[in-house]
Amino acid sequence: MYLTRFRVNTGRSDARQLLGSPHRLHGAVNMSFPTPPPRDGSGPRVLWRVDRNGTSETLLYITGPTRPDLTHLVEQAGWPASDEPGWTTFAYEQFLSTLHAGDTWGFRLTANPVHNIRHPFLKEGERTKRAAHRTTLHQMRWLLQRQETSGFEIVQKPVERRLLEQGDEHELIVRDRIPLQFHRPPAKPSRNDVQITKVTFDGRLRVTEPERFRRTLTHGLGKAKAYGCGLMTLAPVRGKP
Numbered sequence: 045m046y047l048t049r050f051r052v053n054t055g056r057s058d059a060r061q062l063l064g065s066p067h068r069l070h071g072a073v074n075m076s077f078p079t080p081p082p083r084d085g086s087g088p089r090v091l092w093r094v095d096r097n098g099t100s101e102t103l104l105y106i107t108g109p110t111r112p113d114l115t116h117l118v119e120q121a122g123w124p125a126s127d128e129p130g131w132t133t134f135a136y137e138q139f140l141s142t143l144h145a146g147d148t149w150g151f152r153l154t155a156n157p158v159h160n161i162r163h164p165f166l167k168e169g170e171r172t173k174r175a176a177h178r179t180t181l182h183q184m185r186w187l188l189q190r191q192e193t194s195g196f197e198i199v200q201k202p203v204e205r206r207l208l209e210q211g212d213e214h215e216l217i218v219r220d221r222i223p224l225q226f227h228r229p230p231a232k233p234s235r236n237d238v239q240i241t242k243v244t245f246d247g248r249l250r251v252t253e254p255e256r257f258r259r260t261l262t263h264g265l266g267k268a269k270a271y272g273c274g275l276m277t278l279a280p281v282r283g284k285p
Contacts, residue, residue, distance in 0.1 A: 076113055154275065
């Protein structure tokens with residue numbers, strides 16, 4: 045497994061077009077791998093996420109089972125004349141092997157929190173409809189409901205640090221809630237557009253089952269993984285929980 049960080053040159057029009065179309069960026073990310081990984085769940089898949097850290101820095105993170113070549117992205121959305129390579133790739137497998145139960149990490153996850161609803165006009169036997177969670181409380185609950193099966197638990201705040209009686213029990217915040225609708229060729233525009241809501245979670249977690257947690261980091265969490273959702277990254281914890 046490899047984790048790659050690519051800095052996007054948002055001053056280029058091609059870069060802005062890529063960032064504006066998850067479908068196009070998904071294609072560009074997949075082209076980084078000479079042999080596409082299987083998508084049948086038999087092994088780790090390619091995951092990606094865009095982090096916008098203020099106005100000066102936009103980073104594309106990619107994980108995948110093989111080392112990517114992002115030369116085409118540098119030419120399209122980087123600094124092709126620079127002496128710097130434009131991206132950095134880390135040996136992720138070595139890091140994953142060091143994860144143990146009880147380890148505490150800061151984390152960031154961009155996901156697509158959804159649930160299935162049944163409209164009153166549906167007939168018996170008709171399929172329910174997938175819908176996005178709209179509120180911060182429901183989006184947080186979506187993640188909390190998946191922590192056990194994903195091999196981690198969100199760290200709880202001490203009672204004296206909670207600002208609200210309900211909904212502030214965990215080291216968890218929701219930000220950058222972005223509803224997206226985009227065209228996916230060859231379907232006709234507006235007829236089969238993809239609609240998702242991206243939500244970014246920042247917080248602190250504790251590893252409970254390392255093997256399950258490694259699977260979460262390499263297979264992703266939730267739906268819409270092809271469009272920049274599901275990738276969780278970790279960072280060392282600063283200060284006491």
